[in-house]
Amino acid sequence: MKVLTLNFLTCAVKACKSSSASFPLHPKDCELVSDTIKPDPRLIHNILPRVDWSALSTTALELGFPALPEQPPTKEQLEEDEKMMGELHTLLLETQISEGKLVCGNCGHEYAVKEGIANFLLPNHLV
Amino acid sequence: MANNNLEEKGEIPAETYEEEHVHTVYEQIASHFSSTRYKPWPIVSTFLENLAPGSIGLDVGCGNGKYLTVNRDVFIVGSDRSTNLVKIAAGHQPHAAIVADTLALPHQKGRFDFAISIAVVHHLSTRDRRREAVQCILDTLRDGGKALVYVWALEQKNSRRGWDEGHEQDVMVPWVMKTSKKNAGENGETEKTFQRYYHLYRKGELEEDVVNVGGEVIESGYEKDNWWAICRRSGGG
Numbered sequence: 001m002k003v004l005t006l007n008f009l010t011c012a013v014k015a016c017k018s019s020s021a022s023f024p025l026h027p028k029d030c031e032l033v034s035d036t037i038k039p040d041p042r043l044i045h046n047i048l049p050r051v052d053w054s055a056l057s058t059t060a061l062e063l064g065f066p067a068l069p070e071q072p073p074t075k076e077q078l079e080e081d082e083k084m085m086g087e088l089h090t091l092l093l094e095t096q097i098s099e100g101k102l103v104c105g106n107c108g109h110e111y112a113v114k115e116g117i118a119n120f121l122l123p124n125h126l127v
Numbered sequence: 128m129a130n131n132n133l134e135e136k137g138e139i140p141a142e143t144y145e146e147e148h149v150h151t152v153y154e155q156i157a158s159h160f161s162s163t164r165y166k167p168w169p170i171v172s173t174f175l176e177n178l179a180p181g182s183i184g185l186d187v188g189c190g191n192g193k194y195l196t197v198n199r200d201v202f203i204v205g206s207d208r209s210t211n212l213v214k215i216a217a218g219h220q221p222h223a224a225i226v227a228d229t230l231a232l233p234h235q236k237g238r239f240d241f242a243i244s245i246a247v248v249h250h251l252s253t254r255d256r257r258r259e260a261v262q263c264i265l266d267t268l269r270d271g272g273k274a275l276v277y278v279w280a281l282e283q284k285n286s287r288r289g290w291d292e293g294h295e296q297d298v299m300v301p302w303v304m305k306t307s308k309k310n311a312g313e314n315g316e317t318e319k320t321f322q323r324y325y326h327l328y329r330k331g332e333l334e335e336d337v338v339n340v341g342g343e344v345i346e347s348g349y350e351k352d353n354w355w356a357i358c359r360r361s362g363g364g
Contacts (some may be wrong), residue, residue, distance in 0.1 A: 048181075
């Protein structure tokens with residue numbers, strides 16, 4: 001599962017949605033793999049304004065990546081800095097969690113990631 | 128056999144009913160099903176193509192992910208109940224696909240620019256659950272965000288199945304899969320028929336459901352044996 005996806009995932013338990021602790025989910029015991037995905041600078045430019053940068057920073061740190069700059073790069077900065085564009089592409093799209101768990105900071109429930117697929121089905125007692 | 132499948136609907140919990148007559152079936156027929164699902168329906172393609180570049184959205188019940196590649200300038204998180212189908216969908220770059228239930232989506236409220244849910248909510252076996260699904264989808268949208276919901280129509284007299292007004296709305300629809308099994312007798316090939324539960328929507332029903340959960344219908348219509356509606360949260364225009 002791509003790292004970018006974590007920016008759009010929260011705990012599936014209804015009661016957790018109103019808590020800010022349920023986002024972002026926290027990776028636990030995660031194995032990362034690197035996929036090769038065709039660079040698409042246009043897509044990165046387009047979606048960057050919709051990315052929750054502070055949540056992404058938290059995710060990057062928790063996965064063992066170097067800290068992200070405090071502010072997201074501007075469009076102009078990205079256009080000039082190919083290296084930064086490449087790093088963002090690698091972090092967001094090419095870095096995948098192949099195995100591990102995603103933990104809700106509010107209720108503690110752990111969602112499993114197996115063979116790159118995250119499973120958010122809840123056991124009956126949590127629905 | 129079909130009658131028994133429908134009869135037990137009121138007698139066992141809806142989740143159990145759907146597990147048996149929807150989810151288990153798709154999990155077993157996944158790759159065969161996927162091979163027959165490749166052509167996007169026109170209204171869905173148009174909806175996706177008209178999205179602003181950089182839009183972030185959901186495909187709730189994404190199946191094999193056939194809609195994930197229509198628009199290269201958006202990012203979609205697809206979700207489906209079937210792990211086998213999600214594995215196929217997850218191959219569509221640069222999007223994401225997860226296993227999740229429509230009634231317990233793992234997404235923030237108000238975060239997404241759009242959502243599509245194509246041929247999905249008609250698999251929920253009670254009106255309350257179908258309405259809840261529409262509500263769950265609408266909840267994920269930001270103010271002004273739009274969802275396209277597409278469901279099988281009751282009124283499809285020209286289709287192969289020929290249902291129409293007056294027919295029972297809850298039906299079992301067969302899926303025939305040829306499998307070759309090592310120990311399948313002398314021919315080496317067997318055919319297995321799976322029954323899937325569908326609720327066929329009558330004209331106006333989808334719109335009623337949207338309004339019932341506090342949504343607004345922006346546009347709606349009929350295409351190729353399906354009713355569809357584009358909707359948003361009320362007051363979020």
